[in-house]
Amino acid sequence: MEQDQIHKKIGRNLQSIRKARSLSLDQVAELTGVSKAMIGQIERGDSNPTISILWKIVNGLHISFTSLIEEEETKVTHIRFEELEPFSEDDGRYRAFPLIPFDQHKQFEIYTVELDAGCGHESEPHNEGVEEYILMSQGELRLDIQQDTYRLQAGDALHFTADKPHTYTNLSDGKTVYHTIIFYPKS
Known part of the structure; x- marks a missing residue:
């Protein structure tokens, strides 16, 4: 998998987690110790974060490291x-x-x-x-x-x-x- 794809996926997943928890960029920055600007760049896919920055994010949000890189499953439920x-x-x-x-x-x-x-x-x-x-x-x-x-x-x-x-x-x-x-x- 290309590095470019990984950081875009990380950005999408981070934004999805942040929105699911109704957190602002400021709140995520406060929880993680990573600047608001850097969080925004990561979410937009404009930044390729270092592993140490990613560890700050996962520890601050109490999520698994892999939750930032996993593919989002398309879930379909058919009810008869x-x-x-x-x-x-x-x-x-x-x-x-x-x-x-x-x-x-x-x-x-x-x-x-x-x-x-x-x-x-x-x-x-x-x-x-x-x-x-x-x-x-x-x-x-x-x-x-x-x-x-x-x-x-x-x-x-x-x-x-x-x-x-x-x-x-x-x-x-x-x-x-x-x-x-x-x-x-x-x-």
């Missing part, structure tokens, strides 16, 4: 809807399929929800700061958030802070389907 086991209530008339499970690093989860005709579902208030994004796919949904009522049809979307009681009701004669993204703030 028919293989998902739903959470269900109301004798199976309300079904929530965990499409994308919660991940600590991403702070959200995604469900596909199906409500049979006439079905309603009351949701307890979530923790403070939790947000829901509703993306309608089929049918008609009434969403009551405390005293406010919203009517959604296929193609509509709604975003709300979910720390208040909220109720979903299928207003159509058939099945209503929506996708919900639930975002959890970092604690």
Whole structure:
């Protein structure tokens, strides 16, 4: 592997680690004892850092040396809807399929929800700061958030802070389907 490729990879990986931890260049400089200017040059691939500088960075950030040079894996997860086991209530008339499970690093989860005709579902208030994004796919949904009522049809979307009681009701004669993204703030 060429030296040029290695220092560009180090730069990409360092920047990725810094951003994943929500650290500024100043904060990384403070943690590692390497100047802000040098950190910036390394991240841009403009500098070929010495091994001693790299050791300062890995020790200051408490990461492995190889984490700066490893290839980033492209991760693909294929979820088959028919293989998902739903959470269900109301004798199976309300079904929530965990499409994308919660991940600590991403702070959200995604469900596909199906409500049979006439079905309603009351949701307890979530923790403070939790947000829901509703993306309608089929049918008609009434969403009551405390005293406010919203009517959604296929193609509509709604975003709300979910720390208040909220109720979903299928207003159509058939099945209503929506996708919900639930975002959890970092604690």
